[in-house]
Amino acid sequence: MNPKRPTMSDVARRAGVSSATVSNVLGGRRPVSAALAERVLSAAADLDYYVDPAASQLRSGRARAACVLVPDITNPFFAELVGAMEAAARQERYDLIVASSGDDPDLERARLKALLAWRPAGMLVVPCDDVFAGRDLLLEAGIPFVVVDRVPDDIGTDAVLVGNEEAAAEGVRHLLALGHRNVVLVASKLALGNMRARCAGAAQAWREAGQAGEPEVLETGFSVEAAAGAIADRLRRSPRPTAVFALNTAVTLGALAALSTAGLKAPSDVALLGFDDYAWMRVASPPVTAIRQPVGAMGEAAWRRLVARLRGEAAPPCRLRLACTLEVRASTAGGAAASPRPVPERGSQLTVIPGRKT
């Protein structure tokens, strides 16, 4: 069909050397005289030749590819995460094979198998739940892997996540500072560890501020519509909360919809604090105060962790926790009179907490 792609021996023939020499020049493993190297390189360029990574890996046993599995590449959060991972991997000349688990544990296992079949050097995974059904497949395969974002508590492996507790705590302190004493936390599903951690962090900050009890928690499910309905219902009951703290993007969208249907204005009627930070939050009316997760940094950090393992690092598993930042806008700050002062930095951007062996 097509004029077959050139092979390494084509290059060798053209340069008048053996294929072993071509391999050594291109792979840079063993020294080759400058003269020959020159000839090989120009022959390769003439033929527009590049090494077949599959064949290379088959023979050498070393892969120059890694895999990424996320619950849903369609979700902008994961898309950005994958984008950052890809950029980082490219710099070290690794190719990335990406798959989605569709938030389904069975599919997660199936996709993991398909990915492992490629015999990648390593794997980056965002599990679809806290059980992480695919974990044993990874352990069996014996390749390094890093668990990202949704990290089971007992995971005995490298992990990269955000400081969910601290982020939620900062959000609650912000609301308390504005005088809110009747705050409702809105979570999608408390089955997700991230959601539980955010609720826990919020509750702790609440107590530490000397407040009685805990903020109320509303669990709405994943869809924007469901969240909108549940929040609207809650806003109609009294006592009406003075602030809504939405713990993910979908719920934040739901909260905006609920405010609109309930005919309430933020921040005058109810303050709104959201999670995740997207362009539309800056142009919403009012612009939405939100907790920004360092998505890109998470992707990069996960890749760096993986490469370290690929290079043979044998240190005990470690858990990287990246700090979120609070972006104060009008939905909490009270119109134009909002406090435009910068939010104080909370420690360093990157905290390393050693993980536990399993």
Added chain:
Amino acid sequence: MNPKRPTMSDVARRAGVSSATVSNVLGGRRPVSAALAERVLSAAADLDYYVDPAASQLRSGRARAACVLVPDITNPFFAELVGAMEAAARQERYDLIVASSGDDPDLERARLKALLAWRPAGMLVVPCDDVFAGRDLLLEAGIPFVVVDRVPDDIGTDAVLVGNEEAAAEGVRHLLALGHRNVVLVASKLALGNMRARCAGAAQAWREAGQAGEPEVLETGFSVEAAAGAIADRLRRSPRPTAVFALNTAVTLGALAALSTAGLKAPSDVALLGFDDYAWMRVASPPVTAIRQPVGAMGEAAWRRLVARLRGEAAPPCRLRLACTLEVRASTAGGAAASPRPVPERGSQLTVIPGRKT
């Protein structure tokens, strides 16, 4: 390091057959007696064995992997496109290798080379511009490929895109029907064919409605901030347009920001018609009327086109054009009095226009 992954001969030994038989059972290429097939399958299951696609492809010359190159996986539009492609590919047991070109023609070529090195069965590409610098690499490689979304006019290959002209025309007709006679079109960069096509479609609908001249066109660049600035400037000059038609997501966000800074309300002061359709548009105030692109359908269609070629279809190149739909919301419709009637279907969802040979 790890207890080496089982190979096909491990399975053969365990089942007491030759590796060729294992291959035939697992690959289903040639008939095998039920008894042996049974033994092989259970041996494979015991060992948790799965075929190495790289080795398989090396020997057979047939790849069970395809590649996708998009400008930026971080962009929700492309993320959704890739998600749809992945889902479609998975159903036919193909793996997808995904890369981003970073909207840079040089990187596009480099990434294309890296992808082609895997000797994929085929390729799905969203070029980063209308030049499509990587085209020759694909032609050289001699594998089937489908160009998606940003399709050069003279492309002599399979292509999948939306009906940009028709979509923009429908948008303009909607605005005209609401009485708008002073409309400004806002494009990111007219260097992109999609943007030019949308302007052209809008202008044609304008003329066909018996209006004089053409709608004014504003070119703002890619960033939300730049768009916001340019649009705000324009809104301050007179005569102020009565409607703004934003031709992509970023510009739509920019338009919202501009309205806000200019202190204008949609639709009473200025109507706003956006492009692309995301959840936030439904909860914006006012909810944004927008042209929805059938992103998922595009991804699926592109995959189907590719598989057809992989199966050896030799028909002349074809250009699939999918229809967009207008989602009418409050930003154009005039508050609660908005016309909530369904938008009439414009022909079939899928139009096939034969491409030209190059």
Added chain:
DNA sequence: GTGAAAGCGCTAACAG
């Protein structure tokens, strides 16, 4: 430094 030859895991001929 360089080349010849073996072999990674698999499938396609071919023999039986």
Added chain:
DNA sequence: CTGTTAGCGCTTTCAC
């Protein structure tokens, strides 16, 4: 139907 054998494109001994 099933087994034997060769070889895909590459890297790696091991000679020289």
